[in-house]
Amino acid sequence: MELACLEIYNDNITDLLSGGEKRQPSGDQQKFNIHMENGRVVVQNLCWTAIESHETFWGCIRKAYSLRTVDKNFWNERSSRSHCIYRLKLVNSSKQKEGLLTFVDLAGSERSEPTQDAGADIQHKKKIQNEANFINKSLTTLGRIVRMIADKSPNTAIPYRESKLTRLLQDSLGAASSQTLLFVNVCPSSENFLQTKESLIFGSKAVLN
Numbered sequence: 001m002e003l004a005c006l007e008i009y010n011d012n013i014t015d016l017l018s019g020g021e022k023r024q025p026s027g028d029q030q031k032f033n034i035h036m037e038n039g040r041v042v043v044q045n046l047c048w049t050a051i052e053s054h055e056t057f058w059g060c061i062r063k064a065y066s067l068r069t070v071d072k073n074f075w076n077e078r079s080s081r082s083h084c085i086y087r088l089k090l091v092n093s094s095k096q097k098e099g100l101l102t103f104v105d106l107a108g109s110e111r112s113e114p115t116q117d118a119g120a121d122i123q124h125k126k127k128i129q130n131e132a133n134f135i136n137k138s139l140t141t142l143g144r145i146v147r148m149i150a151d152k153s154p155n156t157a158i159p160y161r162e163s164k165l166t167r168l169l170q171d172s173l174g175a176a177s178s179q180t181l182l183f184v185n186v187c188p189s190s191e192n193f194l195q196t197k198e199s200l201i202f203g204s205k206a207v208l209n
Contacts, residue, residue, distance in 0.1 A: 002048040002089040003057065005064035006032075008164045009082035010134045016064035016084075018047040034167050040100065041171045048089065061086070073110070073128050080107040081131045083138065083165050102172050106142075107135045109198065138163040139202075147205055149174040 005016040013032040033044040051057045069081040088101040110132040141163045148158055160170040172178050184203040186196040 001051040001091070003051050003060050004043075004046050004048045004087045004089075005060060005084070006043065006046060006087075007064075007068055007082040007084045008138070008168070009069045010131060011138065011164050013043065013164060014069075014082075015045075015047050016067045017049055017060060034164070036170070039171065039175070039177070041168055043168070051088075071128065071131075073132075080105070081128075081135075083107050083135075085168060100171075102169070104169065106139065108195070109136050109139050138165040141166050142169070143202055143205065145173060150205070 003017070007014050007016055015032070031045050035042055035044070049056070049060055051060070064084065064086070068084050070078045071081050073079045084105040086103040086105075088103070090099040090101065091097070141159070142165060145158055145160065145166050148156060158174070160166045160173075166173070172180050182203060184199050186192075186199050
C-alpha cells in the first residue's frame with residue numbers, strides 16, 4: 001500500500017509529501033505533468049510513500065495537512081486556499097491487481113469579501129480574492145462536468161482539461177471501472193444559509209445514475 005498527497009493551489013500542483021517537514025516550492029509545473037496510463041491518471045514525479053502501519057499512514061496525513069495552504073479570510077481564521085488530494089494505491093499480494101482510492105478535500109466556494117472591511121490589508125485582500133477566483137473556477141468546472149456526465153449526452157467531449165482538479169479526477173468521474181461518493185458538509189447556522197443552500201444544490205446535481 002502506498003500513499004501520495006498533493007494540493008492544487010491556484011491551479012498549480014504541490015507535492016505535500018516530498019522533502020522534509022517544510023513545504024517545498026511547487027517549482028516547474030512541467031515536473032508534475034498529468035497523463036493517462038492504462039486508463040488511470042498519473043502525475044509524473046509524484047512522491048509515493050510505502051504504508052506499513054497505521055502510524056505511518058496517519059503521520060503522512062498529518063504532515064500533508066500541516067503543509068496545506070491556509071490563510072485568514074473575512075469568514076474564517078484558517079480557510080483552506082487549495083484542494084487537497086490523497087491517493088492510496090492498493091496492490092494484492094501477487095501484484096496482479098491494483099486499486100486506487102482517491103480522497104478529495106475540496107476548498108469551499110467563496111463570495112467576495114465585504115467592502116466595508118476597511119481595516120484589511122489591500123495586498124492580502126487581493127491575494128485572497130485571487131485564490132477565491134481559482135477555487136470558484138475549478139468548482140464551477142467540476143460541477144459542469146458532473147452535470148454533463150449525469151445527462152449522458154452522446155458525442156459530447158467532457159472538458160476534463162479545463163482545470164487541474166478535473167484532470168486529476170478524470171479516472172474517478174464517469175469511468176465504468178470507478179465508484180464515486182460525494183459528502184457535503186453544511187453548517188446549521190442561519191448566517192450560512194446561502195452557502196448551505198448552494199452546497200446542497202451542488203450535491204443534488206452530482207447524482208450520477
